[in-house]
Amino acid sequence: MSKLLILGEAPGEQETLFKHPFVGSAGQELYRMLAEAGLVPEQQNFSSLTMIQFWKESGHALTNVFSTRPPNNKVEFFFGPKAQGLTSVPPLAPGKYLLPEFAPELTRLAEEVSALGPDLILALGNTALWAATQTSPKISKARGFIHDSIWGPKVLPTYHPSAVLRQWTNRPIVIADLCK
Numbered sequence: 001m002s003k004l005l006i007l008g009e010a011p012g013e014q015e016t017l018f019k020h021p022f023v024g025s026a027g028q029e030l031y032r033m034l035a036e037a038g039l040v041p042e043q044q045n046f047s048s049l050t051m052i053q054f055w056k057e058s059g060h061a062l063t064n065v066f067s068t069r070p071p072n073n074k075v076e077f078f079f080g081p082k083a084q085g086l087t088s089v090p091p092l093a094p095g096k097y098l099l100p101e102f103a104p105e106l107t108r109l110a111e112e113v114s115a116l117g118p119d120l121i122l123a124l125g126n127t128a129l130w131a132a133t134q135t136s137p138k139i140s141k142a143r144g145f146i147h148d149s150i151w152g153p154k155v156l157p158t159y160h161p162s163a164v165l166r167q168w169t170n171r172p173i174v175i176a177d178l179c180k
Contacts, residue, residue: 003059003060003118003119003120004059004060004061004118004119004120004121004122005060005061005062005063005113005116005118005120005121005122005153006021006022006030006060006061006062006063006122006124007062007063007064007065007121007122007123007124007128007131007132008021008022008026008062008063008064008065008124008125008128008160009064009065009066009075009124009125009127009128009160010064010065010066010067010068010069010070010073010075010078010127011064011066011067011068011069012024012026012069012073012162013069013073014027015027015064015069016069018052020052020055020062021055021062021063021064022055022062022161023052023055025162025165026160026161026162026165027055027161029161029162029164029165030124030161031054033161033164033171033174033175033178034178036175036178037175037178037179038179039178040054040058061116061118063109063112065105065106065109065127065128065130065131066078066102066105066127067105067108075092075127076096078098078099078102078105079091079092079096079097079098079099080096080097080099081095081097082095082097084097084099085097085098085099085100086098086099086100086103089103089106089134090130090134090135090136091136092126092127092130092136093126093136094136106131109131110150110151113149113151113153114151117153118153119153119154120153120154120155120156121149121151121153121154121155121156122156122157122158122178123155123156123157123158124157124158124159124160124161125139125157125159125160125162125163126138126139128157128160129142129147129155129157132147132149132150132151132155132157133147133148133149133150133155134150137157139157139158139159139160142157143157143158143159143173143177144156144157144158144173144176144177144180145157156177156180157177158173158174158177158178159173159174161174
């Protein structure tokens with residue numbers, strides 16, 4: 001049983017190679033932000049292997065909404081227009097409905113959350129927040145506030161570390177969210 005479940009979108013190149021979430025550059029930045037927030041010990045040297053070792057020993061659980069890497073790391077791959085998508089699940093954003101072939105990913109995720117039994121889910125980005133709450137909020141509006149998940153545990157959404165790497169001004173916001 002893990003107290004914290006860190007939920008991302010989908011594996012990237014390093015995560016696919018090492019078969020472990022958050023071991024690439026976004027995972028390293030996540031670690032640095034967690035350390036700055038006082039949630040993990042500070043460490044200077046990062047590699048994918050040291051990240052795997054840390055995550056295994058941390059007691060935190062990590063997973064992604066989707067278990068396969070989308071082409072070009074574009075999560076939009078899993079979504080399509082309303083006519084092709086599932087209307088039983090809210091869209092990720094206007095006109096972005098989950099394609100039926102990816103619905104089993106939500107079942108797998110629900111089973112993982114149930115098995116892990118976290119007290120809190122740290123939802124990194126819109127996709128993670130969408131999956132955990134089955135709503136279509138924008139991360140910029142929802143981040144930093146506690147939300148109810150569809151599985152029971154509370155959800156704290158914030159920006160995904162890859163978004164921080166693209167827009168560095170979001171970094172202090174994420175650290176403030178993590179301090180909560």
